[in-house]
Amino acid sequence: VSYSCSTGLINRQSYNSKQRITYLGIPLTTRRPSAAQLQPLVDAVAGRLPTWKAWLMNKAGRLALVKSVLSAVLIHQLLAFAPPKKTLKQLEKIQHGFLWAGRADAHGGHCHVNWRRVCHPLEYGGLGVRDLERTGLAFRLR
Numbered sequence: 001v002s003y004s005c006s007t008g009l010i011n012r013q014s015y016n017s018k019q020r021i022t023y024l025g026i027p028l029t030t031r032r033p034s035a036a037q038l039q040p041l042v043d044a045v046a047g048r049l050p051t052w053k054a055w056l057m058n059k060a061g062r063l064a065l066v067k068s069v070l071s072a073v074l075i076h077q078l079l080a081f082a083p084p085k086k087t088l089k090q091l092e093k094i095q096h097g098f099l100w101a102g103r104a105d106a107h108g109g110h111c112h113v114n115w116r117r118v119c120h121p122l123e124y125g126g127l128g129v130r131d132l133e134r135t136g137l138a139f140r141l142r
Helices: 003-019 039-047 059-080 085-101 132-141
Strands: none
Touching: 039 059, 039 085, 059 085, 059 132, 085 132
């Protein structure tokens, strides 16, 4: 192996390892993480959905799952940094798709109520699902 070939391999390996360094599941970076760096988070949330069981659950069961499991995965990440709006939109799409249709995406007629209304507290007519953007802001302001 020539010197230039071996240094090229080392540089590529160190560059790839820098992108994937995490601590307690949070990517370590000096800048705000990009949507591409947070794609594993979106995949992890989507992977927690029991879509094969979703048709056995009623909407109340799916609401409980969205409020507990899917929100808990995200809260740990929201404490540390502000994810890009694209990532938050993807995560909300997964949440409302599972709530209304029992799968990762829902379109048009499946969404019964505006998602902003769903994110309102129970006493204000909502379903009590956490709004990811506001929750993340509140956690970072503490």
